[in-house]
Amino acid sequence: MEFTFEDISGAEIARRTAVYEPLTAAVRDLIDAVIRTEVNDDALSDAQGAISDVVALLREKQIPGSYGVRHTADRQGMAWGNAVIGLRNAIAPPLTVIRAGVDDPVVAWAEVTLGAAYEGPPGHVHGGVVSLLFDQLLGEAASMDGLPNYTGTLTVRYLRPTPLGRIRMEAQTPERSGRKKIARATMTVDGVRTAEAEGVFIVPRGMSTLRPLSDGND
Secondary structure (H helix, E strand, O other), rough: OOOOEOOOOHHHHOOOHHHHHHHHHHHHHHHHHHOOOOOOOOHHHHHHHHHHHHHHHHHHOOHHHHOOEEEEEEOOOOOOOOOOOOOOOOOOOOOOOEOOOOOOOOEEEEEEEHHHHOOOOOOOOOHHHHHHHHHHHHHHHHHHHHHOOEEEEEEEOOOOOOEEEEEEEEEOOOOOEEEEEEEEEEEEEOOOEEEEEEEEEOOOOOOOOOOOOOOOOO
């Protein structure tokens, strides 16, 4: 697995964010509109033509392959193509993970609104999307000690269907044993728990030195 180094400043990251974030939001809105539209066939044909023109414009200059994960000299990561948190990925909800203090019972949490694009059972979130969100939150909680880790196993318990709309997820302080980290999290809607998960994350060989946990301010 390779990470791409980009020698850019914080100001350049802010500039790119300001350009790409609204574009991605517009495409995300387009996805929702396509799912729920009931316009006539002529309007659909016109929309397809307009979208094809936009795609052709964006295809004029592209990177090869996937976006990957990029980082700067000060270790700021840019996983902008990520399926869960990607700033440039319109299929990402996106999930923004907030890191709390290391002494808090909840070490990381996130709130996100899931609309029509994430539906499984009628009016409810697809179970695979629930699992996807847990994987991201638990992975970030497990990496708060400064060490990278990869998902070993992920176990999700579905307590009841999760309605589409605003959800909250909370991860507890992870445990560590050697190269393994164990993290747990819950998902709630309006205070009602709908799912819970446990993940086992593995630290790559050669990177097992423990670093101080983040204080939530970086």
